[in-house]
Amino acid sequence: MAQGKIRKLLIANRGEIAVRIIRAARDSGIATVQVYSDADANGRAVAMADEAVNIGPPQAAKSYLDIDALLQAARDTGADAIHPGYGFLAENAGFADAVEAAGLVFVGPSGETIRLMGDKAAARAEARKAGVPTVPGSDGLVEDMDAAAKLAAEIGFPVMIKAAAGGGGRGIRVAHDAEEFARLAPQAASEARAAFGDGGIYIEKVIERARHIEVQVLGDGSNVVHFFERECSLQRRRQKVWEEAPSVVLSEKVREELCASAVALAKAVGYRGAGTIEYLYDDVSGDFFFIEMNTRIQVEHPVTEMICGVDLVAEMIRIAGGEKLKRTQADIARTGHAIEVRLNAEDPANNFMPFPGVVGELLTPDGPGVRFDHMLYPGYAVPPFYDSLLGKLIVWGEDRERALLRLGRALRELKVEGLPTTAPLFAALLESDDLRASAVHTRWLEPWLETNLDLIKQKGGGNT
Numbered sequence: 001m002a003q004g005k006i007r008k009l010l011i012a013n014r015g016e017i018a019v020r021i022i023r024a025a026r027d028s029g030i031a032t033v034q035v036y037s038d039a040d041a042n043g044r045a046v047a048m049a050d051e052a053v054n055i056g057p058p059q060a061a062k063s064y065l066d067i068d069a070l071l072q073a074a075r076d077t078g079a080d081a082i083h084p085g086y087g088f089l090a091e092n093a094g095f096a097d098a099v100e101a102a103g104l105v106f107v108g109p110s111g112e113t114i115r116l117m118g119d120k121a122a123a124r125a126e127a128r129k130a131g132v133p134t135v136p137g138s139d140g141l142v143e144d145m146d147a148a149a150k151l152a153a154e155i156g157f158p159v160m161i162k163a164a165a166g167g168g169g170r171g172i173r174v175a176h177d178a179e180e181f182a183r184l185a186p187q188a189a190s191e192a193r194a195a196f197g198d199g200g201i202y203i204e205k206v207i208e209r210a211r212h213i214e215v216q217v218l219g220d221g222s223n224v225v226h227f228f229e230r231e232c233s234l235q236r237r238r239q240k241v242w243e244e245a246p247s248v249v250l251s252e253k254v255r256e257e258l259c260a261s262a263v264a265l266a267k268a269v270g271y272r273g274a275g276t277i278e279y280l281y282d283d284v285s286g287d288f289f290f291i292e293m294n295t296r297i298q299v300e301h302p303v304t305e306m307i308c309g310v311d312l313v314a315e316m317i318r319i320a321g322g323e324k325l326k327r328t329q330a331d332i333a334r335t336g337h338a339i340e341v342r343l344n345a346e347d348p349a350n351n352f353m354p355f356p357g358v359v360g361e362l363l364t365p366d367g368p369g370v371r372f373d374h375m376l377y378p379g380y381a382v383p384p385f386y387d388s389l390l391g392k393l394i395v396w397g398e399d400r401e402r403a404l405l406r407l408g409r410a411l412r413e414l415k416v417e418g419l420p421t422t423a424p425l426f427a428a429l430l431e432s433d434d435l436r437a438s439a440v441h442t443r444w445l446e447p448w449l450e451t452n453l454d455l456i457k458q459k460g461g462g463n464t
Contacts, residue, residue, distance in 0.1 A: 013085030018045035024313035037063035081105035137204035163192030164200035215262035219271035243300035306338035347420035360417030365410035424459035
């Protein structure tokens with residue numbers, strides 16, 4: 001289909017992001033079609049959408065990852081565009097190609113761009129061409145393990161072995177010496193091959209006590225703007241649990257350089273839609289290094305929306321329909337501080353064991369500066385087949401201290417009966433002096449968890 005105003009949008013996803021996309025589409029006057037598996041027949045997004053189509057059994061491979069079923073649902077309902085959300089097929093170049101080949105609009109970048117930036121080794125090469133600093137490491141993929149071991153020694157241990165096609169923390173190993181490298185490199189390649197069908201790996205120097213900083217960009221295929229940065233340093237098993245915008249540790253000079261580099265890279269690849277450029281920031285030297293690009297909307301996009309006053313999902317849809325950016329960089333300003341915490345159906349006092357179950361009483365926080373993106377309702381049965389994310393609690397304050405106070409208040413108001421959630425983790429984290437001082441890094445959380453289990457239990461971990 002030639003680009004033009006989108007009239008009916010199919011959401012090829014589920015859960016809270018499906019609810020989020022439906023709302024953005026409705027606000028734009030666009031009809032919605034929600035696909036669902038048998039396990040999600042009673043999902044909130046299914047009830048909210050104008051139309052809903054069952055696409056298969058609970059297994060994602062037979063429903064949400066079934067490209068033919070998704071395209072057939074679009075044809076049957078007359079949808080003219082598909083939004084992939086995040087996860088599932090959101091960064092699948094073949095899916096983007098198939099959507100466009102079917103005469104539909106893919107709400108996101110082209111398959112070519114997804115393919116290029118989804119290959120982490122190729123993305124590093126593009127970053128270097130655009131003048132963006134990269135973490136010291138291999139130039140592209142390494143296939144000969146002996147050569148790889150020699151290179152790792154030259155870079156200097158510890159090094160990170162990363163799958164070129166990886167994601168979600170899979171296909172990553174950290175080697176602290178040559179012996180570990182010889183053992184872990186084949187494991188990373190094998191895991192990547194099994195998970196992504198591609199066993200290619202590359203090597204990066206480990207930046208000790210690094211922070212994870214990412215820049216939100218929006219492009220129309222020719223022009224690109226940024227919406228400043230987010231800090232996502234609180235991670236467990238390389239999965240983010242807490243995000244903030246802006247990062248309080250960056251100087252304005254570094255912030256300007258960081259954001260400019262993200263725009264330069266996105267422009268160099270002709271980026272269309274919303275995307276995120278991710279970096280490691282070295283607290284000691286003040287240097288930043290490109291690590292990867294996410295060619296989709298991110299889970300943590302609401303913190304950027306809160307400080308910049310923009311609906312990023314609506315902008316994605318508008319651009320996919322053929323419109324150009326409506327803001328110049330000079331039009332984009334940030335105000336205050338925002339924090340997002342991820343509410344998962346997991347017990348943080350029991351090694352974060354997933355706990356699907358039925359939601360009992362549900363009380364959600366509100367008031368000035370509070371937003372709760374979720375798909376819950378009393379009686380909702382959380383299915384065991386998918387990611388454990390239930391929703392995201394986002395708060396805004398005039399400054400970080402006010403945002404932290406507001407988060408504490410919102411957590412006290414939040415009540416989800418019937419199953420454990422990660423809410424007690426965040427209540428406990430608010431008592432950490434390091435966190436309140438923003439003295440954290442990507443390896444800070446896991447040791448803290450080991451020594452603060454009793455505090456998490458006191459806050460409610462393990463209770464339903």
